Structure formats: structure tokens, C-alpha cells
Amino acid sequence: MTETISLRREGGLAHLEFRRPEVLNAINESFCRRLVELFDELEQDGEVSVVILSGGESRAFCSGADLKFMRALSGASLRRFIEQTWNAFDRIARSHLVSIAALHGYVLGGGAELALACDIRIADETTEIGFPEMSHGSVPGSGAMQRLPLAVGRAKAIEIVLGGQRVGGREAEALGLVNRCVPKGQSLAAATEWAERFASRPPEAVRFMKAALALGQDARVAPVLHGLVSSVCQSAPGYRSATRSFEAKDEETPKKGS
Numbered sequence: 001m002t003e004t005i006s007l008r009r010e011g012g013l014a015h016l017e018f019r020r021p022e023v024l025n026a027i028n029e030s031f032c033r034r035l036v037e038l039f040d041e042l043e044q045d046g047e048v049s050v051v052i053l054s055g056g057e058s059r060a061f062c063s064g065a066d067l068k069f070m071r072a073l074s075g076a077s078l079r080r081f082i083e084q085t086w087n088a089f090d091r092i093a094r095s096h097l098v099s100i101a102a103l104h105g106y107v108l109g110g111g112a113e114l115a116l117a118c119d120i121r122i123a124d125e126t127t128e129i130g131f132p133e134m135s136h137g138s139v140p141g142s143g144a145m146q147r148l149p150l151a152v153g154r155a156k157a158i159e160i161v162l163g164g165q166r167v168g169g170r171e172a173e174a175l176g177l178v179n180r181c182v183p184k185g186q187s188l189a190a191a192t193e194w195a196e197r198f199a200s201r202p203p204e205a206v207r208f209m210k211a212a213l214a215l216g217q218d219a220r221v222a223p224v225l226h227g228l229v230s231s232v233c234q235s236a237p238g239y240r241s242a243t244r245s246f247e248a249k250d251e252e253t254p255k256k257g258s
Helices: 029-043 067-071 075-094 110-117 132-136 144-152 154-163 169-175 187-199 203-213 222-234 237-252
Strands: 005-010 013-018 050-054 060-062 098-103 106-108 120-124 128-130 180-182
Touching: 005 029, 013 029, 013 187, 029 075, 050 187, 060 098, 060 110, 075 110, 098 110, 098 187, 106 110, 110 128, 110 144, 120 169, 120 187, 132 154, 144 154, 169 180, 180 187
Parallel strands: 013 050, 050 098, 060 106, 098 120, 106 128, 120 180
Antiparallel strands: 005 013
């Protein structure tokens, strides 16, 4: 049986490619299970710190839930699948790995929610992001209602979900829904360039950065935990050698007027 998602490692970078082009990379139970398994596996790899998710050769990054699969569900089985998608996407959002979604074509419904669970989103000009659930009489149920307002603001999130319109790559960049929009067919190359730069950072520092972002703004807790995180990072030999090198370069730089 063809695997739903393939994995390729290159040093500190991993690439997950969706492999269901016949259904525009639609999400079913095995797709969710494979996502979780791969993130579990990659988190055990001390070298990997950045993961790219892409739609491969399909015309879509991900077109959302597999409707044929969902029509066979009802009641408790339907609720369990919705919970499974929520948990799979939350697994990505909570991971200490940095996740980058390379978007192209359709990024709809659950596919858009999957993209929102990633830390970075890079779209190309063919990208169409949308949430058709409301026009079908439902509500996005796998994280969009929590993550979309954080990206574009509450009012714009309501407009996008209630209106049901698709947001193109350039507009998504202007709204802050994606970090960057690039020409057609270039999103994976751009994502790889970003990922290689991020993967050059010390993996432990990347891990603690993700932990620090998750702390929130609690003034009673955040300063203490930030102090612990920073002290651990700054005690590493790599940090000390890097700061010595930076200091040496700074001393060598001619000062104005000298």
C-alpha cells in the first residue's frame, strides 16, 4: 500500500511530502496517524530541528477532509475522526521542532487548519486558502477558530470563515496569514532555503525557543522560565565559542573616524 506521507532527512532538516494526489491530499484516518507517527519519530532524532510539509506533485497542498471517507462516518465515529484531526494538528503545533508549510494550489478546510498548525507558511501565487465549512452548515473543527485570529485578527478571521471566500497567496501575505508569497512553483524551494538556515541553529536553542514561545505572558512564571531557558543555552560550549567569535569580529571592525 502506498504510504500517505513520505519522509526524507537531510542533516538537521526533514521533509514530509503528502502522497495522496488522486484525492488532492485529502485527510483521512491513516493520514492523521502517519503525521503523528512521523513527528514522534523526528522528535527522537537529536539532529533534526526543522520540518518542511509539502503537497508534492498534487494540485493541492491539502484540499481538506476526505469527503468520501467522512460520508461513511456518523455519530461517535465522526466525532472520533474530528478529535483525531485536532490531535494530529495540535501535535505539530506543540512540537519542539520548527515546522514550515510549503503551500501551493488548494489549501482548504482541514488543509488550511493543518497549515495554520505550522510555525511558518510560505505560499506561491497559485495558493488558495479557504474554509468552506460554514457554507456547508458546519464550523472549522481542527484548530482554525483558535489559530486563525492569532494570524489575521479576530474580525478578519470572522470575515474569512463566515464569508467562505478563498484567499490568494499575495493577499494571504498582506494579511499575515502566510509569511511569504513567492512565484508559482517556488514555495518548496523557498521553504527549503528558510529551513536550511533555521537548521543551522543549535538544535537545543531551537527547542528552547519553541518552549519560550509557549510560555505566554504570565509575569509570575515567564521571567523565571526564560531565565532557566537562557542559562541552559548560554552554558553550552557552542554558545560560548560563537560569542567569542562575534566579539573578536566586532573588535576587528574599524570604527568611524578611526
